[in-house]
Amino acid sequence: MTKQNKREDIIHAAMTLLSEQGFHGAPMSTIAEKAGVGVGSIYRYFESRDVLIKTIYKEEEEELVAFLLEKYPYGHPVKECFFHIGTGLVDYFIGNPMDFKFSEQFHNSPYGEANRRDRIFASTGRADIFMELYKRGISMRVFKNMPPTFFFNLMFAPIMWSVRDHILGMVQLDKSLARLIVASCWDSVKS
Amino acid sequence: MTKQNKREDIIHAAMTLLSEQGFHGAPMSTIAEKAGVGVGSIYRYFESRDVLIKTIYKEEEEELVAFLLEKYPYGHPVKECFFHIGTGLVDYFIGNPMDFKFSEQFHNSPYGEANRRDRIFASTGRADIFMELYKRGISMRVFKNMPPTFFFNLMFAPIMWSVRDHILGMVQLDKSLARLIVASCWDSVKS
Amino acid sequence: MTKQNKREDIIHAAMTLLSEQGFHGAPMSTIAEKAGVGVGSIYRYFESRDVLIKTIYKEEEEELVAFLLEKYPYGHPVKECFFHIGTGLVDYFIGNPMDFKFSEQFHNSPYGEANRRDRIFASTGRADIFMELYKRGISMRVFKNMPPTFFFNLMFAPIMWSVRDHILGMVQLDKSLARLIVASCWDSVKS
Amino acid sequence: MTKQNKREDIIHAAMTLLSEQGFHGAPMSTIAEKAGVGVGSIYRYFESRDVLIKTIYKEEEEELVAFLLEKYPYGHPVKECFFHIGTGLVDYFIGNPMDFKFSEQFHNSPYGEANRRDRIFASTGRADIFMELYKRGISMRVFKNMPPTFFFNLMFAPIMWSVRDHILGMVQLDKSLARLIVASCWDSVKS
DNA sequence: GATGAATGAGCGTTCATTCAT
DNA sequence: CATGAATGAACGCTCATTCAT
Structure with missing residues (x-):
């Protein structure tokens, strides 16, 4: 999987979760799980939860x-x-x-x-x-x-x-x- | 201070905080502080945070x-x-x-x-x-x-x-x- | 109601509640309610919750x-x-x-x-x-x-x-x- | 420290505290402290306090x-x-x-x-x-x-x-x- | 790079106790 | 004397973030 793919996966997982569960029902761990990556990896692509959300x-x-x-x-x-x-x-x-x-x-x-x-x-x-x-x-x-x-x-x-x-x-x-x-x-x- | 006043104070503090900080920036402790009451007192007037918000x-x-x-x-x-x-x-x-x-x-x-x-x-x-x-x-x-x-x-x-x-x-x-x-x-x- | 009665009422209410609900399911407020007295009154007859329980x-x-x-x-x-x-x-x-x-x-x-x-x-x-x-x-x-x-x-x-x-x-x-x-x-x- | 060790530490700390202080004198924070872990870590190994106790x-x-x-x-x-x-x-x-x-x-x-x-x-x-x-x-x-x-x-x-x-x-x-x-x-x- | 175990501040809520009325 | 409104320390639990591997 390329670096770009991983980024896309995270964004997609986050958007799905955040839109369906609301901003509260979507902890980073759940996003990571759904994206098929480790929690820590999200932080390699996005400085913080806020940045992830703003980027999306x-x-x-x-x-x-x-x-x-x-x-x-x-x-x-x-x-x-x-x-x-x-x-x-x-x-x-x-x-x-x-x-x-x-x-x-x-x-x-x-x-x-x-x-x-x-x-x-x-x-x-x-x-x-x-x-x-x-x-x-x-x-x-x-x-x-x-x-x-x-x-x-x-x-x-x-x-x-x-x-x-x-x-x-x-x-x-x-x-x-x-x-x-x-x-x-x-x-x-x-x- | 009468009973009614305290209820009003809580509602007012909660509304102010909730409207200005959003539902996340307004923990019960902050509402209590702003209303000038103890945390526990809020629960005398409102069964829970949800009830408080719905009541307001x-x-x-x-x-x-x-x-x-x-x-x-x-x-x-x-x-x-x-x-x-x-x-x-x-x-x-x-x-x-x-x-x-x-x-x-x-x-x-x-x-x-x-x-x-x-x-x-x-x-x-x-x-x-x-x-x-x-x-x-x-x-x-x-x-x-x-x-x-x-x-x-x-x-x-x-x-x-x-x-x-x-x-x-x-x-x-x-x-x-x-x-x-x-x-x-x-x-x-x-x- | 005599003073003695009130004391008895509290003891009876406390015993019933404590034995049925366990020591956790029986807050002072509930005992008071069941005894038909104010919470504060319990403290006139018993120094503390512990003392009440030990007395019973x-x-x-x-x-x-x-x-x-x-x-x-x-x-x-x-x-x-x-x-x-x-x-x-x-x-x-x-x-x-x-x-x-x-x-x-x-x-x-x-x-x-x-x-x-x-x-x-x-x-x-x-x-x-x-x-x-x-x-x-x-x-x-x-x-x-x-x-x-x-x-x-x-x-x-x-x-x-x-x-x-x-x-x-x-x-x-x-x-x-x-x-x-x-x-x-x-x-x-x-x- | 291995994963197994941490789990053991928590169990040991919990058992000691629970047996010595009773189920009430042993809050999660104290168990964590005694086990030398953060509170949150307990929840990685045990779903809840109840589960921890039942497991022990x-x-x-x-x-x-x-x-x-x-x-x-x-x-x-x-x-x-x-x-x-x-x-x-x-x-x-x-x-x-x-x-x-x-x-x-x-x-x-x-x-x-x-x-x-x-x-x-x-x-x-x-x-x-x-x-x-x-x-x-x-x-x-x-x-x-x-x-x-x-x-x-x-x-x-x-x-x-x-x-x-x-x-x-x-x-x-x-x-x-x-x-x-x-x-x-x-x-x-x-x- | 990638991982996920570890962290602990922070949350909503409870309840023994106090004290003004 | 009697009351019950008020208090706030304490609880179980969550989750964004870090960092050793």
């Missing part, structure tokens, strides 16, 4: 961003971009429920305090399609005039809550409902 | 419901009721930021699992103004036709996220902005 | 001695005295199983360490019929020649164990079986 | 049984077997006083409730020499006719009490006295 979050987030960027309709109308992102989020998280659960855990823990500002949309510096969308919509007066934070809340919050309810099995979020939600969000931000 | 949540929730019900425009148009609730939530939580933080912590913990379905709006049995509003709006075709879960997500999620951002000091949520958010939520649910 | 033991023991002394066949043959004591013990403890259980608890606890020497037969100073019996039997060569400790062990141990088994419901110790046990003990000590 | 008991019991079985005069007359067991018990416990004390503590605690029936002589399944002896003696009419429980009480109780008194330093139980006690027990059971 970061990698996850990058994966999400990559997913959204793939086929992103650069240059197309604001509305199209909005829908691409909205439905993309739903698709991504429903396809990766563990990612979603982990993310929820992360944001409601000491680890997430610092990152709170960028709930889903971290200013990764690179390719901030969210901000670009906001600015374009505002300058073209397609959107109601409001600070970006509120715009993003209107755009993302209902989607995220709905995804959560779906993942927890409380409702069924099918394609057409997802589209309805995203469309409703669009209604809320459009001027 | 329940009392808080009742306070919120009472706040929203006071001056509730029963019988007035759907839109007016919608705005009463929306702005009421903003007002209440901005006026009681600790309540908000505690609530967030609560819902993202094993304790909140059961309550999850009714994020803010527990079906307290009495006066479920949320459901009444939803039903009225749907039957009058004022709202888009969708299951209640999604309706509530559209109605509440952006408000809650915005309140959170305000409380965390990331943005300033003044009266007019609050009204804009609520109005945007209205746009998202209205047919 | 002492009173119990006195009751047993009184029972054995009543109708004691002073001056009658050694064998008759032996049987009086042996069957008396059985009768007393089977009639007062709580006393027996308490006694067992007592002897196997830090409290009982000091008293161990005088398992059942404390040298109460007054009327030591046990020792008198031993001395008489030895001097008349009715008993095997051995130190008193061993004599008493032969005389009492099988009886006590059998009573215990009866009280725990493992065997039925009826009159005739009791007599058989006592007779067997007699066989063991007689020369 | 079991190992001890096995040692005793092994001791009695070694040189057991299988097929020899009932009386010889009786004496082998009786004097064997004395020899074993006097040689291992801590084992005796621990056993006493164990049987008079919640742990020992279940085992109570078989005070010293647990039906270990294998080689139940006690029961075999009883049955043989009864069928050959060597013993008084009585249920096994009472037979064992007559056989063992005086021995155990005498060993206890010896270990507590109240009497000196030498070879000839031990033989006298066992012989007396024999007198009590023989028909």
Whole structure:
């Protein structure tokens, strides 16, 4: 097994455990066991439990961003971009429920305090399609005039809550409902 | 100090600590210290840590419901009721930021699992103004036709996220902005 | 309620609880509750938990001695005295199983360490019929020649164990079986 | 230090402490300290305090049984077997006083409730020499006719009490006295 | 590098005892 | 006198982290 594999194994085991059992039900020993490595080995790849968790979050987030960027309709109308992102989020998280659960855990823990500002949309510096969308919509007066934070809340919050309810099995979020939600969000931000 | 005072002190200390430090940074010993009582005394008023936390949540929730019900425009148009609730939530939580933080912590913990379905709006049995509003709006075709879960997500999620951002000091949520958010939520649910 | 009554109530409640729940399952608060008094009141009558327990033991023991002394066949043959004591013990403890259980608890606890020497037969100073019996039997060569400790062990141990088994419901110790046990003990000590 | 050593150290420390201080004067922290290990280490070898205690008991019991079985005069007359067991018990416990004390503590605690029936002589399944002896003696009419429980009480109780008194330093139980006690027990059971 | 045994601070909880009322 | 609310030391147990092998 290569060094990279071991790192991946640990991350995968940790994410599974942390998302399923919560941050409390997943001691390092259990993670190690599930990853098929010794406890000590985790510390060779990650300085501490905190670092492990933060790293997982970061990698996850990058994966999400990559997913959204793939086929992103650069240059197309604001509305199209909005829908691409909205439905993309739903698709991504429903396809990766563990990612979603982990993310929820992360944001409601000491680890997430610092990152709170960028709930889903971290200013990764690179390719901030969210901000670009906001600015374009505002300058073209397609959107109601409001600070970006509120715009993003209107755009993302209902989607995220709905995804959560779906993942927890409380409702069924099918394609057409997802589209309805995203469309409703669009209604809320459009001027 | 009266018996009632001590109970209040414990609740207050616990809420402060739990909301500020998270559920992990607030051991019973610290709560006791902050409340100015012995550890054992907490157990005179609350059977266990769980019960303490659940009690705080329940009392808080009742306070919120009472706040929203006071001056509730029963019988007035759907839109007016919608705005009463929306702005009421903003007002209440901005006026009681600790309540908000505690609530967030609560819902993202094993304790909140059961309550999850009714994020803010527990079906307290009495006066479920949320459901009444939803039903009225749907039957009058004022709202888009969708299951209640999604309706509530559209109605509440952006408000809650915005309140959170305000409380965390990331943005300033003044009266007019609050009204804009609520109005945007209205746009998202209205047919 | 008189002062004496309250003391009796506490003793009775404590004995019941201690014998039934063991020395661990009977906190002072529970004893107080069962006795129908405040916790603090117990400390007016007994210096500490230890003192309470030791007092109960002492009173119990006195009751047993009184029972054995009543109708004691002073001056009658050694064998008759032996049987009086042996069957008396059985009768007393089977009639007062709580006393027996308490006694067992007592002897196997830090409290009982000091008293161990005088398992059942404390040298109460007054009327030591046990020792008198031993001395008489030895001097008349009715008993095997051995130190008193061993004599008493032969005389009492099988009886006590059998009573215990009866009280725990493992065997039925009826009159005739009791007599058989006592007779067997007699066989063991007689020369 | 090998893994086995540490386990032994813990068992030894626990047995010493538990037998000398009783089950209450021996918290895990003290056991750990005496064993020269960290508290947590105990839990690597024993699931819980209960398991630790039960394990010690079991190992001890096995040692005793092994001791009695070694040189057991299988097929020899009932009386010889009786004496082998009786004097064997004395020899074993006097040689291992801590084992005796621990056993006493164990049987008079919640742990020992279940085992109570078989005070010293647990039906270990294998080689139940006690029961075999009883049955043989009864069928050959060597013993008084009585249920096994009472037979064992007559056989063992005086021995155990005498060993206890010896270990507590109240009497000196030498070879000839031990033989006298066992012989007396024999007198009590023989028909 | 990899391991997992060892550690001990820290947790939630209990309960004998005190003392203000 | 009687009360029971208040106390806090002490308990069994967990788990992130270290380090000898």
